[in-house]
Amino acid sequence: MNQLTLPTFPRDFVWGVSTASYQIEGAVKEDGRGPSSWDAFVAEPGRVLNGDTGDVACDHYHRYPEDTRLMRELGIDAYRFSFSWSRIQPGGSGVVNAAGLAFYDRLVDGLLEAGITPSPTLFHWDTPLELEQAGGWLNRDTAARFGDYAQILGTHFADRIPRWITINEPVVLTMLGYGAGIQAPGLALGFGALPAAHNLLLAHGLGVQALRSAGAQNIGIANNHAVTWPASEREDDLQAAGLYDNIANWVFADPLLKGSYPEELAPFLPPIPEGDMATISTPIDWYGINSYNPTLVGAPTTGDAALIDGHVLDSSLPFSLRELEGYPRTDFDWPVVPGAFTELLIGFKERYGDTLPPLYITENGAAINDGPGTDGRVRDQRRIDYIAAHLHALRGAMDAGVDVRGYFHWSLMDNFEWAVGFSQRFGLVHIDYQTQKRTPKDSYYWYQGLIRNSKGGA
Numbered sequence: 001m002n003q004l005t006l007p008t009f010p011r012d013f014v015w016g017v018s019t020a021s022y023q024i025e026g027a028v029k030e031d032g033r034g035p036s037s038w039d040a041f042v043a044e045p046g047r048v049l050n051g052d053t054g055d056v057a058c059d060h061y062h063r064y065p066e067d068t069r070l071m072r073e074l075g076i077d078a079y080r081f082s083f084s085w086s087r088i089q090p091g092g093s094g095v096v097n098a099a100g101l102a103f104y105d106r107l108v109d110g111l112l113e114a115g116i117t118p119s120p121t122l123f124h125w126d127t128p129l130e131l132e133q134a135g136g137w138l139n140r141d142t143a144a145r146f147g148d149y150a151q152i153l154g155t156h157f158a159d160r161i162p163r164w165i166t167i168n169e170p171v172v173l174t175m176l177g178y179g180a181g182i183q184a185p186g187l188a189l190g191f192g193a194l195p196a197a198h199n200l201l202l203a204h205g206l207g208v209q210a211l212r213s214a215g216a217q218n219i220g221i222a223n224n225h226a227v228t229w230p231a232s233e234r235e236d237d238l239q240a241a242g243l244y245d246n247i248a249n250w251v252f253a254d255p256l257l258k259g260s261y262p263e264e265l266a267p268f269l270p271p272i273p274e275g276d277m278a279t280i281s282t283p284i285d286w287y288g289i290n291s292y293n294p295t296l297v298g299a300p301t302t303g304d305a306a307l308i309d310g311h312v313l314d315s316s317l318p319f320s321l322r323e324l325e326g327y328p329r330t331d332f333d334w335p336v337v338p339g340a341f342t343e344l345l346i347g348f349k350e351r352y353g354d355t356l357p358p359l360y361i362t363e364n365g366a367a368i369n370d371g372p373g374t375d376g377r378v379r380d381q382r383r384i385d386y387i388a389a390h391l392h393a394l395r396g397a398m399d400a401g402v403d404v405r406g407y408f409h410w411s412l413m414d415n416f417e418w419a420v421g422f423s424q425r426f427g428l429v430h431i432d433y434q435t436q437k438r439t440p441k442d443s444y445y446w447y448q449g450l451i452r453n454s455k456g457g458a
């Protein structure tokens, strides 16, 4: 597939890239940054592939001017990065660390000078360790602390930051961090993780209110969603897939967009204090969707238990994740199914109707691990194919009436891919982790051309 066959997008469609603090910044002990849940997690033997850590990562903390130049040349409209909470408040509450704030001042000002709209996420999983040790997201107090933190950032940046994202993917932090123990903080509580979901949603609502009261506008969230397909039309598979769909998708979207949890999940949820649902459903200006691939779900099986990225989940769960056969795969072994992206977006429109705010795609991308050839060029054609196919799928949803305002590609550059360390490369820019050399890949130049064309340029 090449550029010529690509669909067209509205002129004011926002083109961007996404990253996250712990995945790129490094400098974990600099300028007063406090430790986060991820610093503690990576220090536990066996948690992360090859013992990789985010201690240095892409050294973005020092190399942000070069990274900003790369973004300017790429031609993006907007950059989605995340603030590291423990740089701003080293213990997650109380006093503000001026040096931490100053880093983001430099970054934001540099982006504005480069003509790029800063579109930050307040929290992308790196919980200040002190809060984690006090129960983290299982502790309702963390949501209140997040509200205070949002107030600090809103007050400081509202005049310079025109688009805000509260929290990244409460679902993944809940399921992989507290449910399955694959990511920080590494707890495997199964359904016992659901209070974390509620507290994250509450934090989001408090965050929206705090940001607005500080004068910030244009606020959304970045939620991960995947179409859930049943393994068969058998009753037990349909039931298991329905339950999983609620847990993975609607627990995180319904409270925001409808003000209630899916009824089927009532038996699994803690009692909800009066007023929480109103806070959680504080209107947002737009809704962000991160999506990579669909999920195939069936009834529980003995033998092949549920699997996420090679990790075996608790086999007593009332569902099992199945291999989706017959599709190309990324190097992370994720199936490439662009049609499921269209289905997902149309499904949102059908579920929420006219109450659905405008959507942004806040993440979409593929782990394609091609490195530089002997000539130094990175020929990651499979990433180009992935993006092109997903943009077609996105355009299909827009043509069917779904209001999508922008696309942020995950990711600007290769980075620390959580439990699998540096083994998976999602970037448009290649990082040599020995030298920190940045090499724009073929996909970078392709995305650059796409943006130019879409703006009607040469």
Ligand code: BGC
Pocket: 020, 023, 168, 169, 172, 224, 290, 363, 410, 417, 418, 426
């Ligand atoms: C996360 C990113 C991650 C990406 C690829 C998303 O779930 O927000 O932090 O790197 O997926 O796995």
